[in-house]
Amino acid sequence: MPQPTHISALGVPDPATLPDDLQAIWAKCQEKIGFVPNVFSTLSLKPQRLRDFMQMFNEIMLSESRLSKLEREMVAVVVSSVNRCYYCLVSHGSAVRKLSGDPQLGEMLVMNYRVAPLEPRVRAMLDFAWKLTATPAEITETDREALRAHGLENDDIFDLAQVIAFFNLSNRMAIASDMIPNAEYHTLARG
Amino acid sequence: MPQPTHISALGVPDPATLPDDLQAIWAKCQEKIGFVPNVFSTLSLKPQRLRDFMQMFNEIMLSESRLSKLEREMVAVVVSSVNRCYYCLVSHGSAVRKLSGDPQLGEMLVMNYRVAPLEPRVRAMLDFAWKLTATPAEITETDREALRAHGLENDDIFDLAQVIAFFNLSNRMAIASDMIPNAEYHTLARG
Amino acid sequence: MPQPTHISALGVPDPATLPDDLQAIWAKCQEKIGFVPNVFSTLSLKPQRLRDFMQMFNEIMLSESRLSKLEREMVAVVVSSVNRCYYCLVSHGSAVRKLSGDPQLGEMLVMNYRVAPLEPRVRAMLDFAWKLTATPAEITETDREALRAHGLENDDIFDLAQVIAFFNLSNRMAIASDMIPNAEYHTLARG
Amino acid sequence: MPQPTHISALGVPDPATLPDDLQAIWAKCQEKIGFVPNVFSTLSLKPQRLRDFMQMFNEIMLSESRLSKLEREMVAVVVSSVNRCYYCLVSHGSAVRKLSGDPQLGEMLVMNYRVAPLEPRVRAMLDFAWKLTATPAEITETDREALRAHGLENDDIFDLAQVIAFFNLSNRMAIASDMIPNAEYHTLARG
């Protein structure tokens, strides 16, 4: 079969031409995970855009929250499943496999989260993620109430909405640029 | 995370109670691939239905055709992607990985076949598979002409339609019974 | 108005060239109902495919089941209504008219089953048929529970799913080949 | 099977209580076609609404136009097919059968107009009817150009739009009131 011939359909700058702070990040990636995620290469077309993206990603996905990091990754995968975003399904599917230690859970969320045997609170968050992504115009107070019924407070709903919103952004950047995930993600944490 | 607790939500007979011909198939599966596919267990609830299903599957997927076995598996995965059928995506996704020797190709077809770098003839077949599955009412002569433009003759279109039709059947049996794929498929041919 | 000029857009073999077992079926059809259903002619392009189709059809639609033959035909029509399959709506619409002795019931199911005054158990089966056909990815345990609430047991749900799955197959074969129903179906059991 | 127990779910006045002009129409219907169409009974709940409806219907469907009466009825059926309006599919399906002398044409338009072998000009009108009914927001100048390419002039497009618009009104009145068609329509012009 033919293989993808690009990282991004919009082109990627030579890393050697990037500003020093980004070159430092490239080096750190190579050192810690052995490769530079293609989303970084794609967004480095405009360095400030990459900086803003990394800042927002880190804040939303990694900062203190009552939503665990695994839960946030699960939400990311369900959003990407609605949008059928290849890059994000591959990379964040691998993150779910790794954080959960459950390789099949990642596959379930990629393919159809409704088959996954989930705690009701998590299922409610993923239902909200699906609806806010697929049919945002239909969200009403009833949907927030469904989250509150599982113990989510206002700032938990805020954190949840941020993850959903962020991946609706990043799915569209990935799709618009036909961003191809690094091969390394495919084999990660297959168990 | 909780794990699925059934093979099929509709229950599965004790293999020891099955007719001899099916017990022979169970033994052969264990010998050749090390497990009995859960679709067999699910359909064994009514033994004749399983026999008919296996007969039709073998004829459509494995008999002589100008569509290669890999091409037929690729079509199966795209149909299952429209319908988001977990069982068929896992099992036939693994078949695409194995037959193609290209682990990423299986993932692309599962997630969004439009990102895969395909020969135009294969792409035309997958476009037809998507449309006949998602919006069958909209198929017209124009869609058959698009296949003919890539060299498909009437009996090739017949073979293609059979694969698409068959997986629209098997996806719905799998979904209606919440059929869970054997764990073995997940790690198969990951490269 | 122009008239359809084919039985199948993929061509149909000369019946005289068919294997003996199929010729015997052709003769029996002529004797019993006065014509050979065009679905047989269409599938005879590959004789074994027709044999498998007839075997599966007979098993699913005519064998012993707690779903009556009329109920199975009603499900067939509702599936075909979702998919707007001309061949199956005409032929199985006529079967509903004949088995029910209620010519208007067939029309209601063809056009919009929601207007038909049905027993709740039948309505629940048709709701399941619509959803499993139109949006299979959204089926969950809740949908099976809705059937159980009307007394369906696991093997009834299995039988129901088989009818729905089978017509999702046959609708797509009919549409892919632009199969035109025999004129005889139109006037059958109009009351 | 249970039978419908109403003409309209919103109730129908006793004809004896209707204004004289409507009683005269009732008498004329009985004399000419043997029954009063249930749409008249349904709308007689507010007599002036029925008068306006009949006036507009007659003007749009029966007055002088380069669109033949049959063509207008064909458009009416295709609009009603998008909306799955039982009343209008039954009554105007019978009108297509009668005006065309082609019983199968009515069935094709009811079930899926794309299978009907039509002149390109008629097909273009029905394509426009489908789109303006199903996805009106997506209509652009390109769609009007497609009609002009088949010889339709501005006032033909006006007449066509009027038929489409009118049946989008009458379908919704029929559906909102669960209007059941008179039994007589079912057997009319079955050939």
Next chain:
Amino acid sequence: MPQPTHISALGVPDPATLPDDLQAIWAKCQEKIGFVPNVFSTLSLKPQRLRDFMQMFNEIMLSESRLSKLEREMVAVVVSSVNRCYYCLVSHGSAVRKLSGDPQLGEMLVMNYRVAPLEPRVRAMLDFAWKLTATPAEITETDREALRAHGLENDDIFDLAQVIAFFNLSNRMAIASDMIPNAEYHTLARG
């Protein structure tokens, strides 16, 4: 930015050539509101069609009813919002602003009625308007019951259905003719 160059893509007659009764209406419009609504100009292509339209509009929107004029205008805007009809959103959005004295209410209904803080009875009517417009085939007795639960009687539901049906007609005439609203509507009742 370029400006629209027509009132209707299907052309508009010279007002001086119109029948006397229409010229009188033109004069009255100029006198009372300072302009002739472009819907009148568009429909004057066939004078009798305009007369019928005005008659039906006045009867449905202005005659005695337990639905207030503002409620009817709100329904008109929600229907037009489903269909994304520019003409009707502009002209009836202005009517909601004027009748309610609440400029933001008109905007909410144009953009997404679900954000408007409404009395439950009005919300139920708008939910019915959305569903009967967007997915008429799915309306059942349950939807009428939801209206009755808020005190609507059969003739109120009839009046509501008439408004919904009428704007499904007028939206499609406006869209088919690419009808551009008079500039005056934009600034009306902005508060």
Next chain:
Amino acid sequence: MPQPTHISALGVPDPATLPDDLQAIWAKCQEKIGFVPNVFSTLSLKPQRLRDFMQMFNEIMLSESRLSKLEREMVAVVVSSVNRCYYCLVSHGSAVRKLSGDPQLGEMLVMNYRVAPLEPRVRAMLDFAWKLTATPAEITETDREALRAHGLENDDIFDLAQVIAFFNLSNRMAIASDMIPNAEYHTLARG
């Protein structure tokens, strides 16, 4: 009519409790435009999230680009129109009115951008915005080619995708929190 009683359904902190840098921004808003946009108040629930949002917004919407600021605002409105986001349609609709000096253009983009008489290059960008928002999975190289045919280069497509992606984020934050726009936007630049 009842009025909205909140800025955000998730609650808004007392501005006096915000960090100094945000209080300085509040003061600057009051001074320059007379009010603090409710999106700032809503996001101030987590100050760092607001900082990241403002940084990304300014970079994407206001920095140097071959897409003019008006073009970027037009894209923002079309994205928000797909998602029917009340907050963004009101606030960015007002920005289009102001930047274009054409009050009707803002309304057209809010209601149905297809009616606006646009330069082909702008129309192509808005078509891409609609598709990447509504059906991202269907984007292929063909869609990028359509932009290139109007002179967009890779970094223009990058800039365009960023605007589309960003408003898919901000629409969902606004909808998830039922964010109500400041009243001031409604009357701005009505001409």
